[in-house]
Amino acid sequence: MQQRINNTLGRMMITGDEGSWDYGFLESLQEQMTTRGSLSPRQQEILQQVEGRWSDEALKSRATWTESWTEDQDSKFNIALQYYRKTGYYGNIVYKYLTTEGIRCTGMTPSEKEYNKLVLNKYAAGVIRNIQSESKFPVGGTAIFRTGARTNKNKPCVILKHGNAEHVNSHAKGAKPIQVLPIGSSTPCWTEERWLKKAKKKK
Numbered sequence: 001m002q003q004r005i006n007n008t009l010g011r012m013m014i015t016g017d018e019g020s021w022d023y024g025f026l027e028s029l030q031e032q033m034t035t036r037g038s039l040s041p042r043q044q045e046i047l048q049q050v051e052g053r054w055s056d057e058a059l060k061s062r063a064t065w066t067e068s069w070t071e072d073q074d075s076k077f078n079i080a081l082q083y084y085r086k087t088g089y090y091g092n093i094v095y096k097y098l099t100t101e102g103i104r105c106t107g108m109t110p111s112e113k114e115y116n117k118l119v120l121n122k123y124a125a126g127v128i129r130n131i132q133s134e135s136k137f138p139v140g141g142t143a144i145f146r147t148g149a150r151t152n153k154n155k156p157c158v159i160l161k162h163g164n165a166e167h168v169n170s171h172a173k174g175a176k177p178i179q180v181l182p183i184g185s186s187t188p189c190w191t192e193e194r195w196l197k198k199a200k201k202k203k
Contacts, residue, residue: 001044002033004051011054015062019096022050066109073115076128078104080118082165083127090118102166126171135162135193137178142199145182149195156183156199163190 005026012023029039029047039047052058081098084090093114097105110118118124137143137159145152163177167190174194181188 001039001047002030004047005030005033008051008054011059015059022053026050062111065112069109073119075132076119076124077110077115079128079131079165079168080124083124083168083171084118086169093118123171126173126175127168130171130174130176131163131165131168133176135176135178136198137193137196143180143196144199145191146195146197149191151189152182152191157181157196158183160188 009023009026009030012018012020012026017023025046029043032039032043077097081094081104082102085094085098085102093110096114097108097110099105119128139159139161141159143157143159145155145157147153157180160179160181163179167177167179169175169177170192172194174192176193177190178193178196179188179190180196
């Protein structure tokens, strides 16, 4: 039993996963084996599951996933990271790949499980759609705040720039971040496209 634990820990050390839950769990089993000499049936069951996640086949699958990682996947993952950094969910994954300042750590590819957990859900899908969709308001153009906007109701504004992953706040439809300058103001502000409507062209 001790040998099985040590072998799996060794695999994790080789791949640099000492910070994972699996590694911490096996360390606790290692300590228990030293002090008590045995594991409970439930602990043995979980040990078997952990071994499966670090088998030759599992590691090969992980390597294939990393090698086939695309720019599109990376972009979507980064958007999801920034979104969940603001919501507070999935902190164990978010701060594995982002610094406390929100800067992406270089040279790190998430596991397939981490990617699916963060990206393949309806909330992240909405956020990614908002960021990656083409804007209805071109930079340099004008728009008008809708009556339902929280601030600057019915005020005209100039479109300054479109936001990126760091500016996203919502998965709601039309919540694409956009920076505008309200007419008559010297201070730009961030809003979302859903709070704007196109200005009518003068005849």
